[in-house]
Amino acid sequence: MKFVLRIFFVFFVSLSASVSAEDVKVKVSAQTFVMPNKWKAEKTESSMRAAQFLVPGANGKQSASCVFFYFGPGNGGGAKANLERWAGQFSNEPKPELKTEDNKVNGVPVVYLFGTGTFMSGPPFGGKKVPKKDYGMAAAVLGTKPGYIFVKMTGPKAVVANAKNDFKKMIESGLK
Numbered sequence: 001m002k003f004v005l006r007i008f009f010v011f012f013v014s015l016s017a018s019v020s021a022e023d024v025k026v027k028v029s030a031q032t033f034v035m036p037n038k039w040k041a042e043k044t045e046s047s048m049r050a051a052q053f054l055v056p057g058a059n060g061k062q063s064a065s066c067v068f069f070y071f072g073p074g075n076g077g078g079a080k081a082n083l084e085r086w087a088g089q090f091s092n093e094p095k096p097e098l099k100t101e102d103n104k105v106n107g108v109p110v111v112y113l114f115g116t117g118t119f120m121s122g123p124p125f126g127g128k129k130v131p132k133k134d135y136g137m138a139a140a141v142l143g144t145k146p147g148y149i150f151v152k153m154t155g156p157k158a159v160v161a162n163a164k165n166d167f168k169k170m171i172e173s174g175l176k
Helices: 002-018 079-087 157-173
Strands: 024-028 031-035 040-042 049-056 063-070 097-105 108-121 130-142 149-156
Touching: 024 049, 024 063, 031 157, 049 149, 049 157, 063 157, 079 108, 079 130, 108 157, 130 157, 149 157
Parallel strands: none
Antiparallel strands: 024 031, 040 049, 049 063, 063 149, 097 108, 108 130, 130 149
16 A cells, blocks of 8 residues: 555656646637746737747846737638748848748647848838847747637747747647
């Protein structure tokens, strides 16, 4: 009996360690995503944003921003249109490094875009753009039901690179 209780205790402690009481969850459409513990929820800057997070850098001085967008069924364009628009947010000089990855997570299509270069920060459809040198982007288009979910993280290249694995884990957490 003691052996069974010990196994139960070890299982319970292991389970408790894997799901932290500090996990921040955000519901976007029908999906619930688990944010990395070190990310900080922020008030959304626009009604177009479903959620917004600050992604702190290692030195505490630099940070990136991660934003979720959901526009409802049939809205917001498809994966290709958004990926092309996001890639176009980098200046052509110097030539940006861009990479896409097509995945399926539990049957849900996910397309990632990873980029580095000079990011042209500003309003998405016109307006003044401010060049941000040595910036990075990790973005994803999730082919969820009832409509696409769009997620984009931008910030200094080193911050985005260090957060890339957390970004992917967060995306996959909402598709389980």
